[in-house]
Amino acid sequence: MTKNVGSVDKVVRVVAGIALVAVGIVLGGAWWAAAAVGAVLLFTVATSFCGLYTLLGVNTCKVKNSNS
Numbered sequence: 001m002t003k004n005v006g007s008v009d010k011v012v013r014v015v016a017g018i019a020l021v022a023v024g025i026v027l028g029g030a031w032w033a034a035a036a037v038g039a040v041l042l043f044t045v046a047t048s049f050c051g052l053y054t055l056l057g058v059n060t061c062k063v064k065n066s067n068s
Contacts, residue, residue, distance in 0.1 A: 003048040004050055004054060005060060013041040017042040021042070
């Protein structure tokens with residue numbers, strides 16, 4: 001996978017991901033979907049890869065990409 005998520009993007013995703021997971025856990029019920037979206041955001045931070053970015057041709061990663 002080629003990294004396509006930059007550092008500023010990661011910070012925004014971590015904050016939003018933690019907030020959405022917390023909302024999903026605290027409110028429960030139908031809010032589980034918010035927790036799922038938050039988990040996906042945190043996963044993209046951990047892998048530095050966003051599949052949607054690939055489809056849209058977006059790359060916020062400023063370092064030279066390497067396939068690994």
